[in-house]
Amino acid sequence: MVYADTHDHAHGGHGPATGIMRWITTTNHKDLGTLYLWFSMIMFFIGGLFSLVIRAELYEPGLQFVTPGFYNEMVTLHALVMIFGGIMPAFTGLANWMVPMMVGAPDMALPRVNNWGFWILPFAFTLMLSSLFLPGGAPQSGWTLYPPVVLQTGPSLPFVIFAIHLMGISSITGAINVVVTILNLRAPGMTLMKMPMFVWSWLVTGYLLIAVMPALAGAVTMLLTDKYFGTSFFNPAGGGDPVLFEHVFWFFGHPEVYIMILPAFGIISAIIPTFSRKPLFGYSSMVYAIAAIAFLSFIVWAHHMFADGLPLPAEMFFMFSTMLIAVPTGVKIFNWIATMWRGSLTFETPMLFAVAFVFLFSIGGFSGLMMALAPVDFQYHNTYFIVAHFHYVLVPGALFAIIAAIYYWIPKWTGTMYNETLGKIHFWLSAIFINVVFFPQHFLGLAGMPRRIPDYAIQFTDLNKISTIGAFVFFASQFIFIYNILRCALFRKGMAKASARVWDGARGLEWTVPSPAPYHTFEDPPEVDDHEVPWLEHSAT
Amino acid sequence: MLTLKRAAGRAVATAAGIAGTAHASLQKDAFWNLPSGVTSLSREEYGLHMMAFWVVVVIGVLVFGTMFYSLFAHRRSRHPTPSNFHENTTVEVIWTIIPFLILVGMAIPAAATLIHAYDTRNADLTIKVTGVQWKWEYAYPEQGLQFVSGLDAASTRAAPLDSGVDPSSVPDYLRGVDHPMVVPVGEKIRLLITSADVDHGWWVEDLGVKKNAYPGFINEAWFKADRIGTYRGQCTVLCGYGHGYMPIVVKVVSQQDFKGWAAQMKHDGFGYTPSASELAAVTSDSDAGARTRAPVAPASTPAPATSAAGD
Ligand SMILES: [Cu+2]
Ligand SMILES: [Cu+2]
Numbered sequence: 001m002v003y004a005d006t007h008d009h010a011h012g013g014h015g016p017a018t019g020i021m022r023w024i025t026t027t028n029h030k031d032l033g034t035l036y037l038w039f040s041m042i043m044f045f046i047g048g049l050f051s052l053v054i055r056a057e058l059y060e061p062g063l064q065f066v067t068p069g070f071y072n073e074m075v076t077l078h079a080l081v082m083i084f085g086g087i088m089p090a091f092t093g094l095a096n097w098m099v100p101m102m103v104g105a106p107d108m109a110l111p112r113v114n115n116w117g118f119w120i121l122p123f124a125f126t127l128m129l130s131s132l133f134l135p136g137g138a139p140q141s142g143w144t145l146y147p148p149v150v151l152q153t154g155p156s157l158p159f160v161i162f163a164i165h166l167m168g169i170s171s172i173t174g175a176i177n178v179v180v181t182i183l184n185l186r187a188p189g190m191t192l193m194k195m196p197m198f199v200w201s202w203l204v205t206g207y208l209l210i211a212v213m214p215a216l217a218g219a220v221t222m223l224l225t226d227k228y229f230g231t232s233f234f235n236p237a238g239g240g241d242p243v244l245f246e247h248v249f250w251f252f253g254h255p256e257v258y259i260m261i262l263p264a265f266g267i268i269s270a271i272i273p274t275f276s277r278k279p280l281f282g283y284s285s286m287v288y289a290i291a292a293i294a295f296l297s298f299i300v301w302a303h304h305m306f307a308d309g310l311p312l313p314a315e316m317f318f319m320f321s322t323m324l325i326a327v328p329t330g331v332k333i334f335n336w337i338a339t340m341w342r343g344s345l346t347f348e349t350p351m352l353f354a355v356a357f358v359f360l361f362s363i364g365g366f367s368g369l370m371m372a373l374a375p376v377d378f379q380y381h382n383t384y385f386i387v388a389h390f391h392y393v394l395v396p397g398a399l400f401a402i403i404a405a406i407y408y409w410i411p412k413w414t415g416t417m418y419n420e421t422l423g424k425i426h427f428w429l430s431a432i433f434i435n436v437v438f439f440p441q442h443f444l445g446l447a448g449m450p451r452r453i454p455d456y457a458i459q460f461t462d463l464n465k466i467s468t469i470g471a472f473v474f475f476a477s478q479f480i481f482i483y484n485i486l487r488c489a490l491f492r493k494g495m496a497k498a499s500a501r502v503w504d505g506a507r508g509l510e511w512t513v514p515s516p517a518p519y520h521t522f523e524d525p526p527e528v529d530d531h532e533v534p535w536l537e538h539s540a541t
Numbered sequence: 542m543l544t545l546k547r548a549a550g551r552a553v554a555t556a557a558g559i560a561g562t563a564h565a566s567l568q569k570d571a572f573w574n575l576p577s578g579v580t581s582l583s584r585e586e587y588g589l590h591m592m593a594f595w596v597v598v599v600i601g602v603l604v605f606g607t608m609f610y611s612l613f614a615h616r617r618s619r620h621p622t623p624s625n626f627h628e629n630t631t632v633e634v635i636w637t638i639i640p641f642l643i644l645v646g647m648a649i650p651a652a653a654t655l656i657h658a659y660d661t662r663n664a665d666l667t668i669k670v671t672g673v674q675w676k677w678e679y680a681y682p683e684q685g686l687q688f689v690s691g692l693d694a695a696s697t698r699a700a701p702l703d704s705g706v707d708p709s710s711v712p713d714y715l716r717g718v719d720h721p722m723v724v725p726v727g728e729k730i731r732l733l734i735t736s737a738d739v740d741h742g743w744w745v746e747d748l749g750v751k752k753n754a755y756p757g758f759i760n761e762a763w764f765k766a767d768r769i770g771t772y773r774g775q776c777t778v779l780c781g782y783g784h785g786y787m788p789i790v791v792k793v794v795s796q797q798d799f800k801g802w803a804a805q806m807k808h809d810g811f812g813y814t815p816s817a818s819e820l821a822a823v824t825s826d827s828d829a830g831a832r833t834r835a836p837v838a839p840a841s842t843p844a845p846a847t848s849a850a851g852d
Binding site for chain 2: 061062063064065066067068069072075140141142146147148149152236237241242243276277278279280281282283285307308309310311312315316319320323324326327330331333334335337338339340341342343344345346347355358359362363366367369370373374375376378379381382383443446447448450452453454455456457458459461534535
């Protein structure tokens, strides 16, 4: 019914409203996609500033700028802002823009919910960031919010908890919307196995979100009642157990890791075939690999808890299940490389970021495999080795995929080509300096530096200096990216116009509409031409 | 860059076999890598770490070698006409099965080490370790000794914002304590780890031990150091304001020196009389190394964090 509604509406032939009300009242998936992406850009900037406070303080031993308390607050907020404000809304924004256009739908299935889901976010983050200005400041517990230490937070704790509730509502509405759109609004002939891999990855991500965001909401609600209503879920004096929180949190937290990487897999699976001029290798094994990773993500959570003193059989189980994830992840990497193999490769900016993703994400995967071995994790756990690991999968992993996606699709969104030279400069600075930031951190962790400390022993000085320099240069290089986006989005006059197909190797329904994509696309469902789903043809070498 | 050069120089010295007093500064020697440490556990962990490292290096060289070859050889200027192949069941089955077999090969020794790490039975000496914001408390029920181990005075002076003291002038900055844990060499030490307030983590890399400390619960860990020396570590679980200022120092000494140290500590007023139940708990081997609920939980929710060493 929703479909019919939107359909009729569109025939009224109205474009967007004008002024600020366009953005506040919009139910258009493209407008909301744009809003999500700008929102995440602002959050990346704020979260980035927090990380610069951390890196500046760690430039040399001794405290130079902040107290240990404020340092801890930065540690907490940097992660919360980057994960819930940066990465996740960016992927939701990309889903908003691309999923309807990829499956041949006129809009998202639930447009008003879509508007609500986005507009919750600015309020959620205002609440969360206001914790910095309350007496006692933000929680000093890290984003994992472990009790009892998080219960020592002052009056800001309920602000942060309600912010997390709001973000959870936003994520779940977004996820439901994507899932319903994919399952109900596909154009006739767009069978499941014809869907682009980005759509597949978001279908699975949507289910993960729906399954685990309530676990997070439950965990933080229990914190709230433990602090204010005298319950003892996590208080041993009342029969509770702090480790219960860890179980519930990581039951959310590990699938969350894949929520932040599966859409990236989808993006890379779109970009590499385009610039290899060759169909994606192993389409169906890619789908099965995503499904396998999603399933495994529910049964590995306690690998974050190897030092907790879990019973030996539990420790064994979580070690083996975690190691297993390497198999489907390996399949994805091999398939991408096989896609490039004997293609006809060119290296425009999106492809550069995609190749860097394959290379650097794998380095994060390798350290992940090492720390899956529980007895060695006794040494790695809570050191900079872990910090290096998850930043490799989140920055040159998830973030590079988001950047690649924006370069890849922005000509479609704006009708204007970005500046390729600036794009390449942005790429090389990012790719080099992200390694300057995080590669030395492997050594710091192995040499014995714990994470989340504001100050350190003298022998860790040199590598910390290198890392800090890298962080500042990496942050500064992102302004090239922002300028490049602004050029496309705002100053379109006299710039190179993008064709409908944009990239000669691109396939998929989104490339059959003009650039910029009209405000309403696919008001009449499109024909799904075999040309757009090349992986269904029989191989001919 | 001074430290870096010194570390490199030290590595060369070690290779030449002239690092005579290496045992006193193991952590500094292991600047780029895990130390192999001084316990059987730390050496097994180190072995697994190096095995996993070489496995991923070999896989990485093969996979990325292939990728970079393709990036070079199949770029459009050299390879203008793309192939169209996009499936090959044989290849896909092979690259699913081979990684699986490699994983099995890694899992077996890892499981063996894990079992070893959980075997806390037959200890020669049991020490109770209690994390308190932001110090460690050590109790030796069998010796009737109990004391608090906090950040040493020199680091405490240098650590705060605007202290005016250059940290590099402080020996073992943030890694020194007033009263170290002292253990005899070659004896199996069992640790009963708990907390009086929030979660902490007890970690000494050279001993191969990292275990979290929870209020109301007791965790077990063990080590048997086979070299005399001083081994340093830190709290590894973010425990609030003073988390970065909770170092751990373990001095491994000869049996004789241990007895002398215990007598001296008694003399200095660190003696106490453990309860019968405490002694019984210490001498029993009831449980297989996992976490158990403590007989008495800390009384209440902890007080709000205020000041710390770093303040
Ligand atoms: Cu995980
Ligand atoms: Cu701590």
